[in-house]
Amino acid sequence: MSKIIVKENFRIVVTPTIVSAYIRPAHPAYESPANREANILECENILCQIRRHIDNATTLFLWDTIERCEFCDGRWEGDSEPACCDEAIDEWDKTVARNIAANVAAMAALKREEHSAPEILKAFDNRADQVKNEEKQQ
DSSP: OOOOOOOOSOOOOOOOOOGGGGSOTTSTTTTOHHHHHHHHHHHHHHHHHHHHHOOSOOOOOOOOOOOBOTTTOOBOOTTSOOOSOHHHHHHHHHHHHHHHHHHHHHHHHHHHTTOOHHHHHHHHHHHHHHHHHHHHHO
16 A cells, blocks of 8 residues: 555635835834734735636635734733733733732632532632633623
């Protein structure tokens, strides 16, 4: 039994020359929100032109999703705490402090009511879910 390689899933990819291409990568405007918006508009313009001139083809506008800091627009590295700017670090520290205070208060309340260890753990899990939902709503 031998393996063969076949070609399938045929497509054409158009990579436009976008605004960022005219700015050096080290320049602060390279990945700015304004440039990203200009790049989106340019891609949408090219997509409209392709649709106007090409029949019987499906066209898609695709992009990469990158996590960025809401304060300095720097790239967010991993799932850990931020290290990009003081504002992000301060916000992270405040969130952690609020969560610790809420968990300590919940634990004290549960101990006063003499709950078992599994009940306390379940209460902490519920509190963690509540905090996540509150963060999503903000």
